[in-house]
Amino acid sequence: MKTNNLKFLNLVLLGGKTEQKLYAACKAGFDQVEIWREDIQNNSKGLSSITKLAIQKGIGFTNLQVLRDFTGIPNGQYIQKRKELRQFIHIAQAIGCDAIQAPASTREDCLVDKIDDDLRWMASEAIRYKMKIMYEPMAWCSVDNTLPLAWERIKRLDQPNIGLVVDLFHVYALGGDALQLDDIPVDRIYEVQLCDIAEKPPKDKNSLINIARHERQLPGKGIIQIDCFIDKLKSIGYRGPIGIEVFNDKLKCLPPEEVAQQAWTALNNYWP
Template structure:
């Protein structure tokens, strides 16, 4: 495929979007033009030749590791549960460092055994950040939309501020923000230097009506930005972050059962078209309406140029 220009190198794929072996996933991403990859612990421990072989496959691919996921249900736990999770965290950090990742993703707790006190949660995240220092790792804390106490990014940001550790910051996830209908105005309250990762995905329906549907959609029916019902919001989110001063990475975290049944190059090509739209169109300040942007091909360019621009509409409102 032709080389990207503009800001497309800021975007990477998550291995979760692809079926097949780790080397095949990495090869498909690189062939589609990506330069970075988001890895999970399962990619390494599930490799048939072992963790060392998986680490070598990542290194041989030449792809930069965006981040490593995911530590779940860590914060706010009592006694023995806390010590158990601390051991799990150490293992995750060792794997994270082994693949050269400098970011470990931590999701807000869903456990009914966890404290809902924000100071307790901040205390545990501070301890986690201290543990990460010798590894040279930053902790990116993400608000799951079905988290027990923290299910929106403004509350996650509050806890990060309470913990007050330089290597503890936010992971923003567009799916969770759109599913919870969190106002993007809240982004203006965040220090862009403390945003360590932005994960992007969309979904096909306008709203999610229950926690159960939210979880099911998140785990099975996400789509790439530009494919779903929230393309305008995805564009607005990226533009707002850019204006805020965020210059970090974006990763497509797209859990989709249909994509798991498609050849790897086809799925990677869908992701590449999404990256091209966001990097070369949105971040170059010319944003066509969602109906004209979904999976743009060269034949679609003439049509999209005639569409109204989101940025122009935004400028008119302000």
């Protein structure tokens, strides 16, 4: 049975120039892409060519990635981070994107007492431009490194335009499972990123980062019990974007159209 969820591909999976990657994702069948600021900055034809191609091909943008370590910034650095957020908003607006991905802090010197205030400011600034903030708990974050922890913060802050990124890698890397979704209202899940891993990763930070950024697998190529996760999403009535985020050095070396088609097939095996 066909669902109404928008299906996306994170462009990090594909090699080639930005326009090649957009074209490959569109040809494969994806409704949207997650695009990186670097995809835009490194595009030799400029920002307007990306916008024009997206309009021509009818492909949208799930989010603009990735605003790193915004929260809990030590005193004296927050001004630069706020400027960076505004730059992200400007780029997102230019390409017709309404969401920015901002993971939880990975800094060891993160000022935990400032996180709530920083997130409130981010939300208030973003909502002025009708932007959503996708807050992602990553396995190596110094705070909010699991879905339950990240949800507790978002629930407490009660900002209408901050929601969660659910990334299977980060859930399973720390021993979590689909039950972590039980207490999260479905409308506060802003997107779901599917992937797989060949084996259970060590929990030390460097190993997690290496596997996450270089050795993820397409869904169905590893050990994650993706079916359990999919069943849970369907049982709670998830209707948001669902897609593929796979960092894989070997796949990135293959022709982008070939890899995008593999990703499309893998996604539809789990979410027709």
